[in-house]
Amino acid sequence: MNIQASRILFEKAKKYIPGGVNSPVRAFKAVGGTPRFIERGHGSKIFDVDRNSYIDYICSWGAIILGHAETCVISAVKDTLSNGTSFGAATALEVELAETIVDAVPGIEQVRLVSSGTEAVMSAIRLARGYTNRNRIIKFEGCYHGHADSMLIKAGSGAATLGMPDSLGIPADIAKYTTVVPYNDIEAVKQVMDTDVAAIIVEPVCGNMGVVLPQKGFLEGLREITTQYNSLLIFDEVITGFRLSYGGAQQIYGVIPDITCLGKIIGGGFPIGAYGGKREIMEYISPLGGVYQAGTLSGNPVAVQAGLVTLKILSAIGVYDFLDGHAVKLVNGIQEAANKASVAITINRIGSMFSVFFTNTAVTNYSTAEQSDSQKYASFFNSMLNNNIYLPPSRLEAWFIGLAHTLENIEQTISAAEEAFKKL
Numbered sequence: 282m283n284i285q286a287s288r289i290l291f292e293k294a295k296k297y298i299p300g301g302v303n304s305p306v307r308a309f310k311a312v313g314g315t316p317r318f319i320e321r322g323h324g325s326k327i328f329d330v331d332r333n334s335y336i337d338y339i340c341s342w343g344a345i346i347l348g349h350a351e352t353c354v355i356s357a358v359k360d361t362l363s364n365g366t367s368f369g370a371a372t373a374l375e376v377e378l379a380e381t382i383v384d385a386v387p388g389i390e391q392v393r394l395v396s397s398g399t400e401a402v403m404s405a406i407r408l409a410r411g412y413t414n415r416n417r418i419i420k421f422e423g424c425y426h427g428h429a430d431s432m433l434i435k436a437g438s439g440a441a442t443l444g445m446p447d448s449l450g451i452p453a454d455i456a457k458y459t460t461v462v463p464y465n466d467i468e469a470v471k472q473v474m475d476t477d478v479a480a481i482i483v484e485p486v487c488g489n490m491g492v493v494l495p496q497k498g499f500l501e502g503l504r505e506i507t508t509q510y511n512s513l514l515i516f517d518e519v520i521t522g523f524r525l526s527y528g529g530a531q532q533i534y535g536v537i538p539d540i541t542c543l544g545k546i547i548g549g550g551f552p553i554g555a556y557g558g559k560r561e562i563m564e565y566i567s568p569l570g571g572v573y574q575a576g577t578l579s580g581n582p583v584a585v586q587a588g589l590v591t592l593k594i595l596s597a598i599g600v601y602d603f604l605d606g607h608a609v610k611l612v613n614g615i616q617e618a619a620n621k622a623s624v625a626i627t628i629n630r631i632g633s634m635f636s637v638f639f640t641n642t643a644v645t646n647y648s649t650a651e652q653s654d655s656q657k658y659a660s661f662f663n664s665m666l667n668n669n670i671y672l673p674p675s676r677l678e679a680w681f682i683g684l685a686h687t688l689e690n691i692e693q694t695i696s697a698a699e700e701a702f703k704k705l
Contacts, residue, residue, distance in 0.1 A: 282329075282333055282334070282667055283319065283331050284315055284329070284331050284333070285331060286318070286329075286330040286331045286657040287315050287316065287317050287318045287329055287330055287331060287508075287661065288315050290318045290330060291315055291316060291318070292361065292423065295689060296501045297422050297661070300506065301316075302316065303576055306673070306675050306678070307674070308672055309674045311656070311659065311674060311675045311676065312662045312663060312674045312675070313659055313663065313685070314419065314663055314666075315621060316674070317329040317330075317333070317335075317666075317671075318330045321349075321350070322334075322337065322349025322350055323348075323349050323350050323700055324348045324349060324685040325337060325348060325349075325683065325685040325686045325687065325690050326349070327671060333669065333672035334669060335666070335669050336669065336670050336671065336686070336690045336693060337349070338512050338670070338671060338672050338673070338680040338681060338682070338694075339576045339671060339672070339680075339681065340674055340681040340683050341545075341550060342520075342545065342678075342679075342681075343488070343520050343545050343546070343679065343681045344522055344544075344545035344546055344548065344549075344550055344602075345681075345683060346523070346524065346546050346591065346595065346633075346661065346681075346683045346684065347591055347594055347595075347683060347684050347685065348551070348683050348684055348686075349684025349685070351384065351549075351591075351685070352591050353474070353588050353594065354549050354550070354587050354591060355589075357586050357589075357590045358551075358583055358586060358587050359375075359419055360434060360586075361582060361583050362462060363435050363669050364582070365582070365652070366581075366582075366583060367577075367578060367581055367582070367583075368582070369577055369578070371438060372580065372582050372585070374580075374585045374586055374589065375394055375581050375582070377396065377578035377585075377589060378547070378580075378585045378588055378589055378592075379391075379392050380538055381589065381592050382543065382547065382555060382557065382592075383557070384454075385527050385528055385533060385592070385596075386518075386522070386528055386529055386531070386541055386543075386557070386604060386655065387515070387528055387531055387532055387537050387543050388531050388533075388537040388538045388540075388558060388559075389541055389555075389556055389557035389558060390557070390558065390559055390560040390563070391449075391558070391560050391563035391564070391666045392543075392555050392556070392557030392563075393555065393556055393557065393563070393566060393572075393574065393575050393579075394551060394553065394554070394555050394579050394580040394585070395553075395554040395555060395556070396541075396552050396554060396576055396578050396579060396581070396584075397427070397544060397552055397553070397554045398427050398504050398517075398519035398544030398545065398554045399426075399427025399428055399429055399543065399554070400427075400545055400554050400576070401427075401429045401519065401542040401543065401554035401555055401556040402426040402429060402432060402482070402515075402517060402519075402542050402556075403427065403429035403431075404556050404574045405480075405482075405515050405542050405556040405558075406418060406431055406432070406479075406482070406515075407574065407624070408540065408556070408562065408563075408565060408572050408574075409479045409480035409513045409515060410480075411477045411570070411572035412479075412513065412562050412565050412572070413479040413480070413512065413513060414597075415477050415479035415512070416458050416478075416479060417458050417459070417460060417475075417477045417478045418431060418458060418459050418460070418475055418478070418480055418481075418482060419459075419460045419461075419462060419470065419473060419474070419478055419480075419481045419482070419484070419606040420434065420459060420460070420461055420462075420481075420482050421461065421462060421463065421464040421483055421484075421487075421649075422435070422461050422462065422463050422464060422645075422646065422647040423464055423487060423489065423490030423493070423646065423647025423650060423677075424464060424482075424483060424484045424487055424489065424490070424517070425484075425489035426482060426484075426517050426542075427519075428448075429522075430450075430451045430455050431455055431456075431458065431459050432449045432459070432482075433446065433448045433451055434446065434447055434456050434459040434461055435447040435461060435508040436450075448579065454461070454690065457506065458690055460473050460478075462672040463646045463647065463648065464483075464487060464493060464645075464646040464647060465493075465496045465499050465645050465646050466496065466646070467498065467499055467502035467503070467506075470502070470503065470506060471489075471506065474506055474510055474512075475510070476510060476511075478510060478512045479512060479513065480507070480512055480513040480514065480515050480539075480540070481503055481506070481507055481512065481513075481514055481515065482515040482516075483500075483503060483514075483515070483516065483517065484516075484517045484518075484520070484521070485500055485516050485517075485518065485521060485529075485530035485536070486520075486521050486530050486631055488520040488521070488634060488642070488675070488678075489520075489678065489679075490646075490650040490651075490677050491509060491629065491636035491638055491644065491650050491653070491676065491677045491678065491679065492591065492629040492630065492631065492634055492635050492636040492645045492679050493629060493644055493645060493647075494629060494648065495534065496645060497609060500536040500567050501536055501638065503536075504536050504538075507539070511561070513539040513540060513619060514539050514540075515538055515539065515541070515542065516529075516530065516531055516538040516540070516541050516542070517542045518530055518531070518541050518542060518545035518601075519543060519545055519554070520545060520633075520634070520679065521544055522540075522541070522543040522544070522545070522546060522547065523543075523547060523591075523592065523595055524546060524632065524634060524681075525601075525603055525631060525632040525633075525634070526632070527542070527595060527596055527600075527601070529543075532673040533631075536581040537559070539559055539562060540558035540559075541556065541557055541558060541560050542554070542555070542556045543555040543556070543557070546588075546591060546595075546653075547588045547591070547592065548584045548585075548587055548588045548590075548591075549581060549584070549586075549587030549588045549589075549590060549591035550587060550591075551581070551584035551587045551588070552578075552581075552584060553584040553585070553588060554618060554688065557589075570686070573597075594684075598635045600684070601632065601633075603684065604626075604632060604633035604682060604683075604684065605632055605633065606637060607633070607682050607686055607691060608630060608632065608633045608634075608682045609630075609687075610688070610691050611682065611694060612628050612630050612635055613694070614685075614691065614692075614694075614695035614698070615628065615637060615694075615695060615698050616628055617695075618695060618698045618699040619702050619704050621699070621702070622702035622703050622705065624639075624657075624702045625639070625640065625641035626638060626639055626641075626642065626679065627638070627640050627642065627643065627644050627653075629644055633677070633681060634679045634680065634681050634682075635680055635685070636677075636678070636679055637658075637680070638650065638653035638676070638679060639653050639654035639657040639658050639660075639661070639676070640652050640653045640654065650677055651677075653676050654676075655676055658676035659676075660701070660705060661698075661701045661702070661705065662674060664701035664704055665694075665695070665697050665698065665701050668697035668701070669691075669693075669697075670694050670697045670698075
């Protein structure tokens with residue numbers, strides 16, 4: 282496979298951009314090799330600057346659920362662009378998107394639009410602290426909630442201790458207000474819960490340590506504990522919102538949080554985020570209340586229009602059944618290919634998102650996810666890439682299927698996986 286143009290661009294990028302990329306995982310450090318520089322996408326495929334094509338299972342990290350350059354989205358965006366790109370003022374489109382989100386997501390009565398998932402989480406944390414007049418946040422090891430200071434915290438030396446900064450540049454005085462416990466461990470939550478906890482934040486289904494599902498009673502237990510202590514429960518549904526169902530993970534599991542964070546799909550491929558929740562909580566936000574949050578590009582009309590078209594398509598009957606069916610075919614095919622080659626894997630899947638872990642043990646939290654063999658995944662990744670299949674360049678990320686993926690794509694992917702497993 283010729284990747285000369287990508288190599289040249291990567292060397293040039295490293296002169297002007299730290300590490301040559303604008304988001305760390307794009308650098309391929311976990312899997313080796315040269316990152317591909319993508320020129321365009323269409324349907325289920327992306328095309329690099331060397332004109333290689335790949336069946337895409339990253340889908341802009343889950344944001345592209347309809348397919349690349351989907352006709353309806355592109356047409357609507359062009360119409361919106363002809364009226365202007367940004368106004369820094371209220372528009373009718375943002376009211377329509379807010380109404381659509383409120384109608385779809387069970388836990389949202391009011392919603393505020395922002396420009397990224399990180400911004401949504403950062404604002405939700407501030408809102409929780411302002412509403413409860415408390416300081417401490419509980420999060421879960423392996424759950425990624427964006428790069429705000431209070432969320433880039435790793436676990437301490439014990440199973441459930443005060444957090445420590447997971448990045449340079451985060452003061453210890455900030456980290457001490459975040460407590461990190463293992464995902465799926467309700468007893469660990471009980472040990473650290475007290476009356477200074479403003480909120481517990483969780484990915485209801487994890488997508489950033491690979492896909493890890495909540496065990497029976499875990500989300501329900503979080504709801505009970507936060508209610509008992511008059512703390513708030515925040516669901517980070519930036520990935521799962523409109524991905525697992527039209528109402529997100531909370532609709533599937535029947536557990537309703539106080540605040541929900543959204544992103545990715547609601548922008549149809551454009552930068553966007555949102556946080557919403559109960560009306561009495563949301564009314565603490567300025568200009569009604571004392572919790573300040575603002576943004577020049579919040580409710581950007583282009584992103585909002587792309588999101589509106591995307592959500593309208595997703596609201597059709599049978600969409601999620603279609604996605605689920607294709608995901609089942611692909612996952613079963615990959616598992617059978619691994620079995621034939623006597624390669625031990627564990628696949629976690631819900632709806633149209635899943636992960637392949639190179640381990641023979643169940644993956645239920647971050648420590649078990651980390652046991653997945655990184656070298657085997659790197660070999661598998663590069664074999665698939667050379668066979669025109671584009672996977673996450675990290676073993677601890679989710680794969681995504683969209684409406685544009687065809688049965689032919691799935692069969693081609695399974696064939697490539699058979700070859701990759703044989704090499705292992």
